[in-house]
Amino acid sequence: MIRDTAAAKRIKQLYKGECQLCGLQLVGPDGKPYSEGAHIRPLGKPHHGPDVEPNILCLCPNCHVRLDIGAITVAEDWSVIAHAGLSGVRLLPKLTVKDSHRVHQEYLRYHRRSWEQKATGEAP
Numbered sequence: 001m002i003r004d005t006a007a008a009k010r011i012k013q014l015y016k017g018e019c020q021l022c023g024l025q026l027v028g029p030d031g032k033p034y035s036e037g038a039h040i041r042p043l044g045k046p047h048h049g050p051d052v053e054p055n056i057l058c059l060c061p062n063c064h065v066r067l068d069i070g071a072i073t074v075a076e077d078w079s080v081i082a083h084a085g086l087s088g089v090r091l092l093p094k095l096t097v098k099d100s101h102r103v104h105q106e107y108l109r110y111h112r113r114s115w116e117q118k119a120t121g122e123a124p
Contacts, residue, residue: 004051008037011101015058020096021072021080022089024060038064040107047114054104057095070115074108083115 017033018025026034038059041049049055059067066072071084078094097103 003043007051007053008056011037011053011056012058014098014101015096018058018096019060019063020057020092021059021063021067022091023096024063026060034061035059036061036064038067040067040103041110042068047110049107049110054102055107057103062089067111070118073112073115075112076105076109083119 012033012035015035016025017027017035019035028034035058038057039049039051040055040057041047043049043051057067063072066084066086071082071086072091073081073083074095075081078097080091080093080095082089082091095103
């Protein structure tokens, strides 16, 4: 699979490396922020998510993992929902979204439903 690394880079630059879920901005000794471009609807089989900006979030490494394992989802009203005990973790009440970043609810809905189905043992 070929990824559009430029799309993730643009999203990370837009947020200046600040995590959209917790607000953390990791900065290295070189003064540059470190963040990850996280796909809401995963790429590849069986999800077939697109590698486009509306499907990418700028996240810290911990929130990226939390999103990937379903410990965090995002509601229709952009509220951040913790589904697991996240002791000591400070999450923002709502996903941070800049005007020029059109995060699609369709991808958030897919992510949320996918993890709800896994939690209840339903078939996708």
